[in-house]
Amino acid sequence: MKFPTLAAALITLAPTAGLAEGMTLTSAGDRPHMAGSLETFTGTVNIAFLFPPTDPFAASAATVTFLPGARSAWHNHPGGQMLVITEGIGWTQERGGEKHIMRAGDVVWCPPGVDHWHGATDQTAVSHIAVQQAGEGGAVIWGEHVTDAEYLD
Amino acid sequence: MKFPTLAAALITLAPTAGLAEGMTLTSAGDRPHMAGSLETFTGTVNIAFLFPPTDPFAASAATVTFLPGARSAWHNHPGGQMLVITEGIGWTQERGGEKHIMRAGDVVWCPPGVDHWHGATDQTAVSHIAVQQAGEGGAVIWGEHVTDAEYLD
Numbered sequence: 198m199k200f201p202t203l204a205a206a207l208i209t210l211a212p213t214a215g216l217a218e219g220m221t222l223t224s225a226g227d228r229p230h231m232a233g234s235l236e237t238f239t240g241t242v243n244i245a246f247l248f249p250p251t252d253p254f255a256a257s258a259a260t261v262t263f264l265p266g267a268r269s270a271w272h273n274h275p276g277g278q279m280l281v282i283t284e285g286i287g288w289t290q291e292r293g294g295e296k297h298i299m300r301a302g303d304v305v306w307c308p309p310g311v312d313h314w315h316g317a318t319d320q321t322a323v324s325h326i327a328v329q330q331a332g333e334g335g336a337v338i339w340g341e342h343v344t345d346a347e348y349l350d
Numbered sequence: 351m352k353f354p355t356l357a358a359a360l361i362t363l364a365p366t367a368g369l370a371e372g373m374t375l376t377s378a379g380d381r382p383h384m385a386g387s388l389e390t391f392t393g394t395v396n397i398a399f400l401f402p403p404t405d406p407f408a409a410s411a412a413t414v415t416f417l418p419g420a421r422s423a424w425h426n427h428p429g430g431q432m433l434v435i436t437e438g439i440g441w442t443q444e445r446g447g448e449k450h451i452m453r454a455g456d457v458v459w460c461p462p463g464v465d466h467w468h469g470a471t472d473q474t475a476v477s478h479i480a481v482q483q484a485g486e487g488g489a490v491i492w493g494e495h496v497t498d499a500e501y502l503d
Contacts, residue, residue, distance in 0.1 A: 220444045220466055225455040247434055247457050254430035254462075254483050256409040277407035281400055281479065283436070291373045302378040304400050309407075313373055326434065328481060330407050 233261070233269075237339050239348075240267025240316070247326065255330045262324040263287060268316025268348060271340035273307075275332025280305040280315065280325045287323030288348075289315040296350065299323070314343045386414070386422075390492050392501075393420025393469070400479065408483045415477040416440060421469025421501060424493035426460070428485030433458040433468065433478045440476030441501075442468040449503065452476070467496045 225245065233242025241264040250257045255276075260283070271292065280289075282303045289305055290296040292312035299305055299315070305325075307313055309332055317323045329336045378398065386395025394417040403410045408429070413436070424445065433442075435456045442458055443449040445465035452458055452468070458478075460466055462485055470476045482489045 219447070219461065220442070220450075220464060221459045222442075222450060222452060223457050224453070228457070248432050248459065251430060251459060251461075253485065254432070256432075256481060256483065258432070258434070258481065277404060279401050279407070279409075279411070281411070289373070289375075294372070297373075297375060299375060300377070304376050304381070306374045306401065306404060308372065308404075311373060326479065328409060328411065330409065332406065 233263075233267070237270050237272070238267065238316075239270070239342055240264060242267050242269075242316075250331065256328050257330075257336065258326055258328045260324060260326050262322065263315075263317035264322050265317050266319050266348075268343050269314045270342045271312050271314050273310050273312045273338050273340075274329050274336060275309055275334045275338065276330035276336065277309045277332070278307040278327060278329040278337075280307070280327055282323065282325045285317070285323040286321040287315060287317050287325070289313060290347075299325075312340060316343075316348075319349060386416075386420070390423050390425070391420065391469075392423070392495055393417060395420050395422075395469075403484065409481050410483075410489065411479055411481045413477060413479050415475065416468075416470035417475050418470050419472050419501075421496050422467050423495045424465050424467050426463050426465045426491050426493075427482050427489060428462055428487045428491065429483035429489065430462045430485070431460040431480060431482040433460070433480055435476065435478045438470070438476040439474040440468060440470050440478070442466060443500075452478075465493060469496075469501075472502060 228246050230245045243262045245260045247258040282299050282301050287299050289299050381399050383398045396415045398413045400411040435452050435454050440452050
C-alpha cells in the first residue's frame with residue numbers, strides 16, 4: 198500500500214471517532230509505507246507507518262529510515278514529537294543550536310513549535326520510531342530544506 | 351535508576367506543565383528501568399522507560415521484555431494502548447477471545463477499557479514498545495493474574 202502524502206496515509210488509516218470494539222493486530226505487510234517526499238526531505242528516506250491516531254488516543258507513529266546523507270527539512274511539530282532511535286547513528290539539530298549525534302537507544306524530545314531537523318549522518322544510516330500528536334496546525338509544519346553547508350557543519 | 355512502581359517512575363519523570371524550551375536527548379543509561387512487579391506480572395519482566403507524558407503530548411512509552419512464560423496480569427487501559435513488537439514472539443488475548451500470536455513487526459491496538467493480557471510464549475521471549483495515554487482512572491487498571499490454564503490454553 199503506497200500513499201502520495203503522509204497526510205493522506207494518516208487520514209485513510211484513521212478510524213471513525215469513538216471507541217473501536219476489540220483488539221486489532223497488523224503486520225508490517227498490512228501497513229502503508231512511502232518514500233520521503235523530496236519536497237520535505239533530502240536524500241533517500243523510507244517511512245513505514247505503525248499506527249494512526251485512534252480517538253481518544255491522540256498519538257500516531259511511523260518508523261523512518263534515513264540512508265547516509267538523508268535528512269528531513271527544517272520543521273516543527275505543533276503537538277510535539279518523540280523519536281526513539283532504533284538502529285544506527287544520525288544527527289539532529291534545533292534551529293540556532295548545535296548539531297547533535299543520536300544513536301540507537303537514544304530518545305529525542307522535540308517540544309511543540311521548536312524548529313529542528315533530523316536524519317542520517319553523512320556516513321551512517323539511522324532508523325527511529327517517530328511518535329507525534331497533532332496540535333494547532335496539524336502534526337507537522339514544514340520549512341525549508343537543510344543545506345549541505347548546514348548539514349555538514 | 352530504579353523505581354518502586356510504574357506510577358512513581360512516570361510521575362518523577364514528568365516535567366511541569368507548559369512548554370519545555372528546547373530539544374532533549376536521553377540515552378538508555380539515563381532512563382529508569384524496573385522489574386515487572388509480581389503484583390501485576392507473572393514471570394520475569396523488564397520495563398525500560400522511554401518517555402513520560404510531556405504536556406500537551408499525552409503519550410508515554412516503555413520497552414517491555416518478557417522472558418518465556420512471563421505475562422502481564424489481565425488489565426485494561428482507560429486511554430488505549432499501542433504495542434509495537436520489536437523482538438521475538440509473544441501471545442496476547444482479549445477477555446472472552448482467542449489467544450493470538452504477536453511477532454516482531456506486528457502492531458497491536460488495545461482499545462480503551464478492553465480487558466486483555468500480553469506476554470511471551472512459553473518457549474520464546476518477546477519485547478515490545480508500549481505506547482499509552484492516560485484516561486479516566488489513569489494509564490492502566492489492573493485485574494487478576496493470568497492462570498497457567500488460561501496462559502497455555
